[in-house]
Amino acid sequence: MNITVIFNPTAGGGRDRRLRHFIRTLEQGGARVRLYHTRAPGDAIRYLKGLEDQGNCVVAAGGDGTVNEVLNGLRPGVALALFPIGTANVLAKELGLPRRPEAAAKVVLSGRSLPVTPATLNGRRFMVMCGVGYDAWVVDQVDLILKRRIGKLAYALSMIRQLARYGKVSYRVSVDGRPLDCFSAVITNGRYYGGSFVLSRQANIARAKLQVLLFQRSGVWFLLGCLVALMMGRLERRDGVASVSAEKVTVEVSRYLAGSAVRPVGEAAWPRPGPEPIQADGDPAGWLPAEIVLENQAVPVRVPQ
Numbered sequence: 001m002n003i004t005v006i007f008n009p010t011a012g013g014g015r016d017r018r019l020r021h022f023i024r025t026l027e028q029g030g031a032r033v034r035l036y037h038t039r040a041p042g043d044a045i046r047y048l049k050g051l052e053d054q055g056n057c058v059v060a061a062g063g064d065g066t067v068n069e070v071l072n073g074l075r076p077g078v079a080l081a082l083f084p085i086g087t088a089n090v091l092a093k094e095l096g097l098p099r100r101p102e103a104a105a106k107v108v109l110s111g112r113s114l115p116v117t118p119a120t121l122n123g124r125r126f127m128v129m130c131g132v133g134y135d136a137w138v139v140d141q142v143d144l145i146l147k148r149r150i151g152k153l154a155y156a157l158s159m160i161r162q163l164a165r166y167g168k169v170s171y172r173v174s175v176d177g178r179p180l181d182c183f184s185a186v187i188t189n190g191r192y193y194g195g196s197f198v199l200s201r202q203a204n205i206a207r208a209k210l211q212v213l214l215f216q217r218s219g220v221w222f223l224l225g226c227l228v229a230l231m232m233g234r235l236e237r238r239d240g241v242a243s244v245s246a247e248k249v250t251v252e253v254s255r256y257l258a259g260s261a262v263r264p265v266g267e268a269a270w271p272r273p274g275p276e277p278i279q280a281d282g283d284p285a286g287w288l289p290a291e292i293v294l295e296n297q298a299v300p301v302r303v304p305q
């Protein structure tokens with residue numbers, strides 16, 4: 001088996017020793033391995049697109065951002081595999097993948113292929129989820145230097161800083177043509193969020209459908225209640241949260257609402273109309289408006305037998 005491994009040396013704060021174990025196990029299992037260290041954001045896509053022959057399988061050795069880049073550079077028919085060494089690794093959690101190097105390598109060598117249907121966000125593929133509103137601002141404003149030092153905690157700090165933003169902009173989300181309004185939305189392919197929190201019990205990564213979660217009430221207390229419900233795995237049961245399945249979703253700003261005395265730390269003028277970010281698979285992915293479409297072909301993903 002020919003395997004290309006794309007290693008993001010910045011994912012999860014750097015995991016060189018674990019990578020060596022992983023590669024050694026692949027080679028001991030008879031695989032021919034080509035290893036590439038990424039040098040910057042977007043490098044994995046460029047590198048993979050330039051490869052005439054990607055082998056039987058491309059392994060994303062990193063977190064969800066690395067998987068996202070590999071997915072965007074992957075040739076049709078080539079299998080995707082994961083060595084989860086990122087910060088949150090939501091897709092790995094979704095697929096029940098092991099994190100230990102030897103076990104992860106065994107899944108690549110002798111696992112089965114699960115067809116997973118990705119979606120596109122304004123033409124760029126994503127595997128797990130994208131979001132607008134509160135969670136997009138949290139991702140957009142996270143301190144990346146702090147993230148390397150303290151991992152997921154950097155997101156917790158960004159979440160606190162962005163609380164005051166929630167409810168100041170409303171969005172018009174069209175779900176398979178049906179217009180709905182909200183103050184935040186997450187469009188997901190899978191069940192999990194931020195690691196191991198259950199976002200949606202209706203979503204399933206093996207199903208060719210997206211699940212759209214809409215946060216339809218404003219107010220910081222409502223948002224805090226949603227975060228607690230998320231931690232308890234009961235988000236979809238909360239009043240003010242709608243959960244609908246879809247194949248095509250568009251999102252645009254509906255309106256900017258009246259100001260607030262509270263403003264996020266570091267914001268000079270607040271609130272003000274401006275570009276609204278989108279996140280995809282936990283990384284910034286541009287600005288609204290957004291068109292999200294389920295693809296019509298699945299990608300084979302290596303999972304445990």
Ligand SMILES: Nc1ncnc2c1ncn2[C@@H]1O[C@H](COP(=O)(O)OP(=O)(O)OP(=O)(O)O)[C@@H](O)[C@H]1O
Nearest residue numbers: 011012039040041062063064065066086087088089
């Ligand atoms: N050599 C590099 N230097 C800086 N950034 C890089 C490099 N290679 C890849 N990247 C970028 O790093 C970002 C974060 O990587 P990734 O998401 O895999 O790790 P993570 O954030 O630790 O994990 P997770 O997304 O699971 O929380 C990716 O969006 C990718 O574009």
